[in-house]
Amino acid sequence: MTGSYDMTLHVKGEGADLTRRRVLAWLALAAGTSAASCLVPRAPETTPRVRGARLPAALRVRVNGRVREVPIEAYVLGTTLAEVSPVGEAPAAAERILEVQTILARTYAAAHLGRHASEGFDLCDTTHCQVYQPDRIRTSRFTAITERVIERTHGTVIVFNGRPIDALFHADCGGKTAAAADVWQGTPVPYLIGGPDVAPDAHRHWQFTTSLAALGQAVDADSRSRVGRLTAVAVAGRDASGRARDVELRGARTRVVRGVDFRAIADASLGERALLSTRFTIARQGSAVTFTGTGYGHGVGLCQLGAAIRARRGDSPAMILGAYYPGTSLMRADETEHQVVEP
Numbered sequence: 001m002t003g004s005y006d007m008t009l010h011v012k013g014e015g016a017d018l019t020r021r022r023v024l025a026w027l028a029l030a031a032g033t034s035a036a037s038c039l040v041p042r043a044p045e046t047t048p049r050v051r052g053a054r055l056p057a058a059l060r061v062r063v064n065g066r067v068r069e070v071p072i073e074a075y076v077l078g079t080t081l082a083e084v085s086p087v088g089e090a091p092a093a094a095e096r097i098l099e100v101q102t103i104l105a106r107t108y109a110a111a112h113l114g115r116h117a118s119e120g121f122d123l124c125d126t127t128h129c130q131v132y133q134p135d136r137i138r139t140s141r142f143t144a145i146t147e148r149v150i151e152r153t154h155g156t157v158i159v160f161n162g163r164p165i166d167a168l169f170h171a172d173c174g175g176k177t178a179a180a181a182d183v184w185q186g187t188p189v190p191y192l193i194g195g196p197d198v199a200p201d202a203h204r205h206w207q208f209t210t211s212l213a214a215l216g217q218a219v220d221a222d223s224r225s226r227v228g229r230l231t232a233v234a235v236a237g238r239d240a241s242g243r244a245r246d247v248e249l250r251g252a253r254t255r256v257v258r259g260v261d262f263r264a265i266a267d268a269s270l271g272e273r274a275l276l277s278t279r280f281t282i283a284r285q286g287s288a289v290t291f292t293g294t295g296y297g298h299g300v301g302l303c304q305l306g307a308a309i310r311a312r313r314g315d316s317p318a319m320i321l322g323a324y325y326p327g328t329s330l331m332r333a334d335e336t337e338h339q340v341v342e343p
């Protein structure tokens with residue numbers, strides 16, 4: 001298994017839990033800011049074609065346990081509608097937000113084609129790959145606008161060195177996005193380096209208080225963090241984005257765990273909305289432990305909240321994607337036949 005495989009598991013695992021949060025975030029965003037509307041020039045017909053980005057005419061997707069042949073752009077449609085719902089946005093901003101998401105969905109498909117080749121298909125319909133919900137095409141109010149976007153920009157993927165990128169994204173970076181290598185270790189990814197986002201004050205602030213005993217039970221429930229009767233917890237090191245890269249746990253023994261693991265372990269016991277991110281500080285008052293943080297999600301790649309703010313002020317989808325994946329470009333992928341190994 002490669003590092004990028006693990007990273008994808010993280011981002012996709014988070015995606016499902018975030019869907020409702022996202023809708024709320026869109027609503028909050030829409031209420032707080034006036035939409036700047038302007039026409040963004042786009043020229044998809046002049047987008048160069050790329051050979052390295054394999055994009056078949058159809059994918060084999062396992063939907064509710066059955067393998068179906070799905071045309072690539074129908075897959076992009078059913079995935080985009082499952083991932084975003086820009087409720088309350090002005091039409092021009094909603095269109096840019098949806099275009100960004102269609103490109104993310106297509107790039108994921110191009111980068112992870114044949115992920116389930118040993119089982120006889122390309123991608124599954126769950127958070128393991130990307131959530132694909134064809135029923136949304138019938139029920140979503142954004143179907144028509146997304147179809148128009150796809151018609152105009154079909155085949156477009158994000159590439160780096162001629163290959164489709166690992167287009168990681170999250171709900172809210174808290175003001176600064178993180179480098180993939182800081183969050184999950186491994187080889188640095190040149191286009192996932194992190195940096196300051198727009199409108200840091202518009203990002204989510206959160207607080208979570210629990211007891212030391214409950215937190216102790218949570219960390220003792222996982223072999224990666226078991227210390228035996230937790231007595232102290234502290235951030236042991238931060239990355240450049242301000243996230244807790246390491247967390248020190250003291251009990252019968254002392255251990256240091258990765259921030260991303262600590263969050264997953266805490267959330268598994270204390271609830272999926274306990275620690276919304278690793279961008280937190282820890283304060284202790286008697287037996288109470290309070291985490292005060294910003295953002296929601298792992299913080300790597302595109303921040304959906306920042307992308308929406310950029311879309312609202314009139315940034316084009318290409319500008320938005322370039323801001324979160326520096327050094328990458330948009331290209332039209334060749335539509336080539338793709339052979340899937342039969343079981």
Ligand SMILES: [Zn+2]
Pocket residue numbers: 115116123124125126128129130
């Ligand atoms: Zn899968």
Ligand SMILES: [Zn+2]
Pocket residue numbers: 172173174175176197198203303304305306
């Ligand atoms: Zn952000």
